[in-house]
Amino acid sequence: MHNAELYQKSNTMQKRDAQQCLEEYAKKIKWKNDGDTIIDIGCGDGSVTSSILKKFLPYNYKRLVGCDISERMVQFANEHHATEHTSFAVLDIEGNLPDQMRENFDHAFSFYTLHWIKHQETAFTNIYRLLAKGGDCLLIFLGHMPVFDVYRILARSARWSYWLRDVDRFVSPYHDSQDPEKEIKRIMTTIGFTSVEVKCTQKSFIYTSVEALKKAVNAVNPFRMPAELQEDFLEDYVKIVRDMQLIDHVNNNINHVNIRTNYNLLIVFGKK
Template sequence: MNDNAKLYSSVGQLQKQGIAETLQKYVKLVRFKDKIKVLDVGCADGGLTSEILVPNLPPDFDEIIGMDISPKMVTYAREKLKANAKFSFVQFDITSEQIPEKFYEYFDNIFSFYCFNWISEHKHPQALKNLYKMLKPGGYIFLVIISNSQVFDVYETMSQSEKWAPFVKNVRETVSLYHFIEQPQLKLNKFLKSAGFDCHLCTLEEKCYTFTNLAHFWEWAVSINPFYKKIPENKLQSYQEDYLKEFRKHKNVFIELSNREEKIRKPYTTLVACASKPEEV
């Protein structure tokens, strides 16, 4: 994704609304102990961690660590939440071959929101094995993953155009692997079981978010676009025009005119999974 932390922080309402709704519906499946230590994988700017996740945790939680692959996101989150002693943030690639020794069976609960859709299929097993290693026996993980979104189709289409192919490459290594397969919940369930987890929930959720105007949508689209920084500056205007043209074509995009501004209603689909590590391993 784009690692512009300030932009991501300012336009991330789609993510916050979607995760808040999902947690309200399913967090009851997660078993919490007293004085828990919590990990948020793919924390980005820390907004979801502090504003959405924390209110769903027991008030007596001991510690929460946000983890992200982007040094810029981690630096931003640290500055943003430095006043709270229970928060800390670390830069780490969850697909790495080894985890930091101090994190082995360290966490009671692990959450990850809209992170695993950035992880390619061949790296999924390692990422889940790492979660398993970091989780205490009896601990729970809770994952929310984007499985279907119109922006993935736009990337795919633009990667096939002569004009944008030099900049939009390896799309299927960059966007959610679950977008391109039928019954993605079966795939995720298989991954979880292979990593050693007992799976309690693995389901698809239909979501929707309405952007108040085209400018709002475009800022959000840029904030998650992994190809945007690869576009030459003198081609950015043309890229925006072509991107929006392709996006408008999508059958699941709904646009209405209100006070001379376009409101964009964007449905999308998420995978929601809750799983636990056996007490005795």
């Protein structure tokens, strides 16, 4: 989960969804005539911040800050994507905010980050505190996702129960929710957000090889385990995916497969 090079090569689904979300919702964002300050929460390796988000910003934006809890990710992002007006910093959106960041941003974005956070009210409160008055946020994160079911199945096995003993810490808070839109809207309006919109949309992504699936899973694997166990872990992961009948052989060709991932993506907009 801290391997920036691997994540950069294996986050195709995340990049696609960020692009589609911005195409649909960018028109809701009110840009200032004298330039805006923007924060991207959970920027990872910085590639989404620099190659996707930046394309939707006005030419005269003042400052773009990508932040992530991982020091290694932030270091990689600064080395590969920092410019005169774009920088990257370490920040735990579930922790204490530095004073200099409070009420310092006109717009907050976050792509594929908030489902990793257990204390949702803390995270949303901190996003609210990052925004200047009149600021807004656009956030996308996972609701129900088969990968979380696979994690839980592996956690019940004798072989992986030790390494996945904190499995529920890494399952989206909305994976089992019957009405995630209502839950999120309640949290945000209680904090003080206005014009809150929450949309749960069904998405699908297809991996065209087992190896592509392994790389994608490994890129976001949150469980700490010895390096020598990782390939066995991925092999067992694929076995469960096969048992769940998510792997289709194309034209009955054993070497040509489609691995279907159907999931719910939560898209959230709100103003301060």
